[in-house]
Amino acid sequence: xxxxxxxxxxxxxxxxxxxxxxxxxxxxxxxxxxxxxxxxxxxxxxxxxxxxxxxxxxxxxxxxxxxxxxxxxxxxxxxxxxxxxxxxxxxxxxxxxxxxxxxxxxxxxxxxxxxxxxxxxxxxxxxxxxxxxxxxxxxxxxxxxxxxxxxxxxxxxxxxxxxxxxxxxxxxxxxxxxxxxxxxxxxxxxxxxxxxxxxxxxxxxxxxxxxxxxxxxxxxxxxxxxxxxxxxxxxxxxxxxxxxxxxxxxxxxxxxxxxxxxxxxxxxxxxxxxxxxxxxxxxxxxxxxxxxxxxxxxxxxxxxxxxxxxxxxxxxxxxxxxxxxxxxxxxxxxxxxxxxxxxxxxxxxxxxxxxxxxxxxxxxxxxxxxxxxxxxxxxxxxxxxxxxxxxxxxxxxxxxx
Numbered sequence: 488x489x490x491x492x493x494x495x496x497x498x499x500x501x502x503x504x505x506x507x508x509x510x511x512x513x514x515x516x517x518x519x520x521x522x523x524x525x526x527x528x529x530x531x532x533x534x535x536x537x538x539x540x541x542x543x544x545x546x547x548x549x550x551x552x553x554x555x556x557x558x559x560x561x562x563x564x565x566x567x568x569x570x571x572x573x574x575x576x577x578x579x580x581x582x583x584x585x586x587x588x589x590x591x592x593x594x595x596x597x598x599x600x601x602x603x604x605x606x607x608x609x610x611x612x613x614x615x616x617x618x619x620x621x622x623x624x625x626x627x628x629x630x631x632x633x634x635x636x637x638x639x640x641x642x643x644x645x646x647x648x649x650x651x652x653x654x655x656x657x658x659x660x661x662x663x664x665x666x667x668x669x670x671x672x673x674x675x676x677x678x679x680x681x682x683x684x685x686x687x688x689x690x691x692x693x694x695x696x697x698x699x700x701x702x703x704x705x706x707x708x709x710x711x712x713x714x715x716x717x718x719x720x721x722x723x724x725x726x727x728x729x730x731x732x733x734x735x736x737x738x739x740x741x742x743x744x745x746x747x748x749x750x751x752x753x754x755x756x757x758x759x760x761x762x763x764x765x766x767x768x769x770x771x772x773x774x775x776x777x778x779x780x781x782x783x784x785x786x787x788x789x790x791x792x793x794x795x796x797x798x799x800x801x802x803x804x805x806x807x808x809x810x811x812x813x814x815x816x817x818x819x820x821x822x823x824x825x826x827x828x829x830x831x832x833x834x835x836x837x838x839x840x841x842x843x844x845x846x847x848x849x850x851x852x853x854x855x856x857x858x859x860x861x862x863x864x865x866x867x868x869x870x871x872x873x874x875x876x877x878x879x880x881x882x883x884x885x886x887x888x
Contacts, residue, residue, distance in 0.1 A: 490883055491524040493608035493625060495599060495618035497559040499529055499550065504559055505721060506804040507638045510670070510694050511614055515541060515548075517695070517876025523883070524548050526606055528599045528621070530555030553598045556591050557617055560721070562650060563588045565754075589652070596620035600628055610634060610883050616641070616653060619660030626663070632886035635664035637674060639725075642681050643799040646724050658682045665886055668692050668879065671823025674801040690882055693827055695872035696807035701787075713744045714850045717790040717814070719783065719805050720797075722753030727819070727836055730796040732759065736766045737843035745771065745850065750786055752777040787812035791856070792849045797822055798836050806831075807870065810863040815856045817845045827870055830862035 494515070498508035515525050524547050531552040541548040556570050566588040599621040612634045613622035619635060626633040641649040641657055661667050661682055667689045669675040675691050678684045716735070720726040728749060735747045749759065749772065756774065763772045778786065787793075793809035793816045800822035809816045810828060817832040818825045825833045832845040849856050 489522045489524050490610070490880070490887075491526070491606070491608045492518060492610050492612050492883065493603055493606060493629070494525055494527045494612045494614070495621045495625070496527055496529055496614040497557070497617055499527065502531075506694075506802070507559060507615060509804055510638060510802075513695050513697060513872035514876055514879065516697075517872035518879065519545055519548055520873055521876060521880045523880060526551060526603065526608065528553060528603060530557040530595055530617075551602055553595060553602060555595050555598075557595055559617075560644075560723075561588070562644075563652065566591065592617055592620055592656075596624055600624045604628065609887050612636060613660070614638060616657045616660060619656060619663070623660065623663045632665040632883075633663060634666050634668060634882070634886070635660050636668040636670075637661075637678065637801070638670055639801045640674070640677055640681070642677055643674075643801055644723070644725050646798050647681075654682075658684075661688075664688070666690060666882060668882070670694050670802040671826055673821065673823045673826065677799075677801075690878075692875055692878045692882075693823065693870060694802045694804055694807070695870050695875040696804070696811055696867055697872050698808070698811050701784075701812045713746050714791040715746045715748060715789050716792045716794060716846055716850075717748050717750065717786055717809075718794055718796075719750045719778075719786065719809075720795070722749070722751050722755040722759060724755070725798055725800070726751075726753075727796040727798045728755060728759055729762065730836060730839065730842065731794060732762055732766060732768065732772070733839045734794070734796070734842040734846065735768055735772060737839060738846050739768060739771055741843075741847060742850070743771070745846075746773070747771055748773045748775060748786060748790075750775040750778045750783070783808075784812070787814055790814045792817065792846055794842065794846065795819055795822065795824070796834075796836055796842060800824065807867065810860070811867055813860050813863065815849045815859040817842060817849070828866060830859050830866070 496511050500508050500512050527550045539550040540546050610632050611622050611625045614636045615638050622633050641654040661684045669689050669691050672691050675689045718731045722728050738745050793814045795818050797819045802823035806824035806828050819836040820833045821836050834841045
């Protein structure tokens with residue numbers, strides 16, 4: 488009989504708003520490639536419940552949807568504000584879950600375990616804190632090992648000023664798990680330092696990337712087209728978009744021809760647009776808002792340099808996307824991606840001058856940019872989801888043996 492993983496998640500493409508959903512999809516597909524059956528349980532809006540087959544060739548691997556008010560990346564205040572306002576939440580489900588995030592998480596856990604009481608998994612696998620309650624209860628019910636997968640901690644999301652209620656639920660999840668998967672050594676260190684988790688309990692499995700390498704658009708002979716520097720991500724404190732503005736200001740003073748694009752949406756967008764105006768970046772800074780897949784691909788084709796200045800980034804899948812599109816990257820040292828993308832500039836998230844200097848160097852030194860791009864296929868050939876999910880299968884087998 489194939490291994491059967493009962494998995495609790497937040498999101499899954501095409502309905503996703505961040506890297507967690509992309510990573511979850513890559514892992515699930517990789518596990519299925521290795522012959523693992525997957526039952527994935529997701530919260531969903533009131534009109535999207537039901538069951539979906541994960542693969543046309545494997546009807547045993549499915550998504551089961553639980554009606555819920557939960558959405559990825561929300562804290563207590565954001566959740567309460569959205570649900571009370573009634574945004575995209577049906578009246579029946581709002582009454583069931585209420586305006587309190589803690590109650591919503593508990594109800595999701597109860598309903599998820601009840602919905603999956605009929606299956607017989609070999610292991611339970613949970614993605615980030617909102618699912619940990621469901622995982623703990625499912626472990627007690629099914630009496631099988633529990634794996635907690637951490638893609639971003641509360642410390643990452645809040646510039647190390649965590650909501651203690653959420654952080655404590657993360658810690659309780661880690662303690663209840665038989666094994667914790669961290670997406671980087673950087674994240675493992677956070678778990679040890681800030682949550683007190685035994686290092687031997689934590690396995691590092693970096694995220695992967697399965698898209699084929701794309702030949703970047705050659706703009707070296709296009710004298711009419713100015714160089715373009717790209718930021719892509721949610722506009723939150725964790726992603727450090729203010730730093731992108733600061734480095735753009737320095738670069739603009741030295742080379743006014745350089746253009747900057749900040750692609751993504753988030754609560755900080757109005758503040759960032761106002762800051763850009765005050766910093767004199769009106770003519771060189773473009774804010775795109777949320778961008779679909781086609782728009783993202785177009786931005787990568789046009790970019791001469793990609794910058795990820797995150798304050799605390801457990802991994803950073805956009806870095807793999809960028810090198811996969813033939814774009815030189817400049818990464819925060821405080822990121823998991825910096826552990827595997829060695830052919831890049833690595834800069835402390837706070838070092839504006841160094842970020843600006845690296846941008847100017849990449850734009851000025853074409854042979855260097857080409858050398859950075861040339862290393863990408865080697866990294867991506869090793870760091871694919873088939874390989875990374877193989878490590879997870881081995882972890883499963885060790886737990887159930």
